[in-house]
Structures are given as C-alpha cells and as structure tokens.
Amino acid sequence: MAHETNFTDFWQQHYRNDRTPWDLGYPTPVFARLAASGDYPPGQMIVLGAGRGHDARLFARHGFDVLAVDFASEAVATMHLLNDAAHPVQVLQADIFELPMGMNGRFDYILEYTCFCAIDPARRGEYAALAARLLKPGGLYIGLAFPIGRRSGGPPFVVQPDAMIELLSEHGFSIQQREFPHDSVPSRQNIEELIILKR
Numbered sequence: 202m203a204h205e206t207n208f209t210d211f212w213q214q215h216y217r218n219d220r221t222p223w224d225l226g227y228p229t230p231v232f233a234r235l236a237a238s239g240d241y242p243p244g245q246m247i248v249l250g251a252g253r254g255h256d257a258r259l260f261a262r263h264g265f266d267v268l269a270v271d272f273a274s275e276a277v278a279t280m281h282l283l284n285d286a287a288h289p290v291q292v293l294q295a296d297i298f299e300l301p302m303g304m305n306g307r308f309d310y311i312l313e314y315t316c317f318c319a320i321d322p323a324r325r326g327e328y329a330a331l332a333a334r335l336l337k338p339g340g341l342y343i344g345l346a347f348p349i350g351r352r353s354g355g356p357p358f359v360v361q362p363d364a365m366i367e368l369l370s371e372h373g374f375s376i377q378q379r380e381f382p383h384d385s386v387p388s389r390q391n392i393e394e395l396i397i398l399k400r
C-alpha cells in the first residue's frame with residue numbers, strides 16, 4: 202500500500218511542479234488519425250492513466266462515450282477544467298487497479314498511451330487482466346507503446362511491444378494491427394508502436 206502511495210505521489214509531484222515531458226499538450230496525431238478514420242465506430246471507451254486528457258477529449262469530440270481515469274488529483278483537476286460541455290468526458294480519480302468489478306465488460310475500447318510504462322512492471326500481469334475484464338468480448342485495446350527501449354529503471358519504465366502483446370495474448374487478446382506510425386510526433390518516431398488487439 203505504501204508502495205502504491207509512493208507511485209501516486211511520484212506522478213502527482215510531476216503535475217504539481219509542471220514537470221510533465223510526456224504531455225504533448227494536444228492529442229497525439231496517431232489517435233487523431235484513428236478517430237477520424239471512420240474505422241472505429243463510436244462506443245464506450247475507457248482511457249487508462251489519462252493525464253490531462255488530451256486524447257480522451259479527442260475521442261469525445263468524435264462521439265465516443267469516454268471515461269478518463271487517473272489517480273493524480275492535479276491531472277484530474279485539469280481534465281475537469283478543460284472539459285468541453287458540448288462533448289464531455291466523464292472524469293474519474295481512481296487507481297486503475299481498483300476499478301470496480303461493476304465495470305467489467307462495459308467498454309468497447311480501451312485507450313492507452315504511456316500508462317503501461319508508468320506502472321510498476323511487477324504489476325503488468327494485473328494490468329493485462331484488468332484490460333481483459335474491462336472490455337466487452339470483441340472490444341478493442343488501442344495502445345501506443347512508448348517508450349520502446351532497453352534502459353533499466355523508471356518510471357517511466359521501458360516497454361517491449363512483443364512482450365506487451367504476449368502478455369495480453371495470455372489474457373485472451375489477439376493482434377489486429379501493429380505499426381510504427383508515420384505520424385508519430387518527430388521526437389517519438391520509431392520509439393513508439395501502435396498496437397491494436399481484440400478481446
């Protein structure tokens with residue numbers, strides 16, 4: 202429990218000190234392309250570790266019913282502040298590992314961008330089980346795996362997409378698509394990979 206509190210504090214301190222280098226300040230162009238493509242019909246979406254909510258608001262503007270979850274109160278406050286009344290995102294301050302069982306099978310989509318790299322690697326199995334329980338059968342996990350690399354330590358902890366896919370496969374996911382996006386922001390070209398899996 203003390204361990205979890207430390208993780209919460211770690212992220213909270215970054216927001217409090219406005220030291221948030223991961224935050225693009227706008228939705229990633231990769232998700233903007235997916236949202237506009239028409240290939241993903243609007244439905245129930247949960248955004249894990251949503252931060253200031255740029256990607257959550259993007260999908261809400263495209264008609265998705267979005268629940269954005271983060272445990273850092275400063276990030277949550279910013280999401281409330283930036284919420285668009287015309288296309289509101291439902292904002293929840295919570296630890297993703299404590300999301301209620303009542304949410305099981307509720308979502309058509311999980312959206313993930315730099316939440317997987319933020320959690321303790323020892324909990325990645327739990328994360329995969331969480332993803333499996335939140336999605337409806339046939340639901341999609343849409344993740345932009347970042348940062349890909351080899352260094353040790355964290356957070357953020359590096360991500361190996363093959364290992365991430367293997368872990369999710371053990372929980373009933375099958376790969377639909379993976380690509381190094383041509384439209385990643387320049388500083389993330391080739392060190393992030395789009396991964397879409399079906400439950």
Ligand SMILES: C[S@@+](CC[C@H](N)C(=O)[O-])C[C@H]1O[C@@H](n2cnc3c(N)ncnc32)[C@H](O)[C@@H]1O
Nearest residue numbers: 212223250251252271272273296297314315319
């Ligand atoms: C690297 S930031 C990414 C934020 C956002 N996805 C973005 O791209 O700007 C990681 C986020 O995950 C949140 N987070 C980490 N572990 C979490 C957990 N167990 N439950 C809820 N939020 C968590 C942190 O508070 C932080 O906002």
